[in-house]
Amino acid sequence: MTVPSTTDEDRLRRIEFVTDSALAHLDVKDLLDELLDRVRSLLGVDTAAVLLFDASATHLVATAARGIEEEVRQGVRIPLGQGFAGRIAAERRPVIIEQVDHSNVLNPILREKAIRSLLGVPLVIEGTVLGVLHVGTLTPRRFTEADTHLLQLVADRVALVTRTHQSDVDRAAAEALQHSLMPGTLPQIAGLELTARYVPGQAGGLGGDWYDVFTLPSGRVGVVMGDVVGRGFQAAVVMGRLRSALRAFAREEDDPAEVLERLDGNVQHFEDNVMATVLYAVFEPSLDQVMLTVAGHLPPVLAVPGDAGRLLQLPVDLPVGVSVGPPRRTTVIDLPPGSLLFLYTDGLVERRGRSLDEGLDRLCGAVRAVDIETTCTTVMSRMVGAEPVADDVAVLVAHRAEASEAAPLYLVLPAVLRSLAEVRSALRRWLASVGATPDDVTDILVAVGEACSNVVEHAYGPGGGNLMLHAERGEDQVTVTVWDNGRWRSARGENRGRGTTLMQQCSDAVDVTAGPHGTTVRMQRHLSGETR
Template identity: 75%
Template structure:
């Protein structure tokens, strides 16, 4: 090491003050840390300097910046907390001095390969917690003193503060970008119902894990979700993204909201450590007349109907996901009349420090009305937030059922197996009721649909299976039904087989069958002679 001029304490204090001066404001985190380490090396007349930051699990220190031992960063050195030189500093939260480096006191082989002889390290502490380690070393033996340690700790405190601030800014930006990418860009447009939603970040800084979602299901139903992951920042947003994807996957396999949340809970408890979230999941029937809901620790939605005061839905609240095993989850099914409205929200909308939760809930019930969904969102934000800062994030989702002049077309995609036929029949029956079909018309159309579906299950596919598509549309007062597959039909077996087509013809006004290599489509029409429409 080159000879240096002795440095006075006044010089050192001046250099410390310069470690995080405003000239570094334009640098990103890696360049910022490199520049800071150069200044630290000069401050302590050292040959090497390195910063290791805790990973998200807080179990490893990861080499993030290094001068003189750049290989640490290039090779992604990871040191377990509590082991080796750096791990010991993080675990004990105090300076550590090593006069002579050897295998017994240094875990990182790079330090030995670079022939680092002496080391001094201190914890990087910000907001009361250890976020990493700063250490310096020399290529010749040196006895670092406690004055050196105090000096390095002062520098480390400044570095920790500026690094935490810069990383927090990056986390907020990343969390914001992630959250925007995961929130529905445009809510589905479904005949007969309108949706509106809002997300407002809290003033406490950083984004949280609040989210909402609306998606169509193969059965023709609609899935509606609102949830809140405990925590803030990028980690909460990442967890939110995983929960959103998992819930969507389970929703494709389960028709009961309680079962979907039960599976989501199992997923969280198995794969996510120390994660808890409240979630409310609702399924709208194809007719939109009925809604089934289940709540995992989430506040109950508000239901509004024309001419009535809005009220909290009488919905049992089960344990949040991520909590230890509790009683079975429950599903509640309600009727949603024409022009009825469901208002879903997260707790940031109604919770205020120093004010009872019931006060916020009562105020929310006062402002929610069975009217235009966008107007409801605007009115709620004006009344509940206004110019008052809110500490927590706010998410809200409004579902307003409309009095529609036409019936929503029904589209169902299910596995072509016997067990799904009862679900198809139930969905078609509800759709026919919404279409105003008389009991006699509905009975004939259900027979025609059932026979066409049964033929697909029996003849269209082999052991590999396939899908069954059922569609219903109303053209004037005529129901147009379509049953489609993409298989290759097997010949009918037995003397009683093959009569399904005749039954479909008897129950409809006309029928058409189109068959080819890409599958078979059966289309039938039935005029609703007893239509109430």
């Protein structure tokens, strides 16, 4: 190969100077535009363009162009192996076309612009092809070895800058996406204390670890711990899709195993080369039992008052995304009052130079059925300490309160129809946690439902307002108060205004106080088995 001339070396130094300093503050698009302007000047060409691979690495997408800006504006996509750019990427070598025609160029824009000659080189870094850089002239030109050498040197620097900027953008986007998908505030659930931790790993990029807690229309509570295989922005995107799909299936299926079965089918149909481990648990409204199913994930740790934590012995099914496997299984465990369930991802227990069993034993020794924040602090101190973790760590702790510790229920919701379902679900859970019988629950839900419906229908005008509810358990009764800050409006339609009668039939005492600043309904119900 011909050794570059002193002039070429001078040109290269000019490019390096501009790339390394003056353009360092620009984003990828502006930086590429500036570089292409300089490439056109240095090589004396009329057009220059950069095409980068899309996420699937099957198509090149026009990302920056000078002299042929239409490529970018029209979203030109070139399949790998086809056309001029596709051939360069597939063969991973420079390609020269001295006379452009329909047989050697796929993109019609190149012909419409009357480009006569083309030179293109691959953008390669660490053995990976990122895309293609090509230049063209409107008059016939015989590109030389020196031209090719210089353009390849420029391409190497473009590839490095592009990878660096893409990594920064991907990292920032992945962090923003992952943080947006993590529950900012865990739901408040009567009788159940919840807390979580998330620590990004130092291995580079973000992983697909996630946790989730949500309430279900039945009054049950769903808890998820998952880990998408892979790292970076794509793993975070997949994590988001899995999280949304699982939530949707959880609303339709009570059995956790069936939920993951449907999630698995969804992944295999719509996702390519995606695999994830998932643990899905469903707490009964009473919190007495938990149903769990495990898809390749590490089992949780259960601690009961007075004892050290123990690893639950659960059947472990195949991860989500594996094409063939037996039916998934659900295991039901008892959750006595005061018990604590500890869920986590493998980054917490896996360390180089230490067996997994040793890590799990250390974790069990650190988990106790005490205050959740104390538990988290103890575990993170013993398992992580001051050393950076290589892999992401996600932790979720659920602690069932002692039977006598059930706190009052307090809700503030928009006075709209959709809030009625949330009130019903939350109240059902709370009633189960304070020992109400099924008959108690049914009657109280009817009475409270009527009071809440009245708020939605009569308390506010078009401006809207809030529905407030407070429920507490006395020695032998439950008292529920529903109130608003609006002005009463008459019932609309026929056969309306019978809510008070239903409330009286389902309660032992009903007191309604209405005034210019709102209406308060206070209902009392003695629990079954107590003196009525």
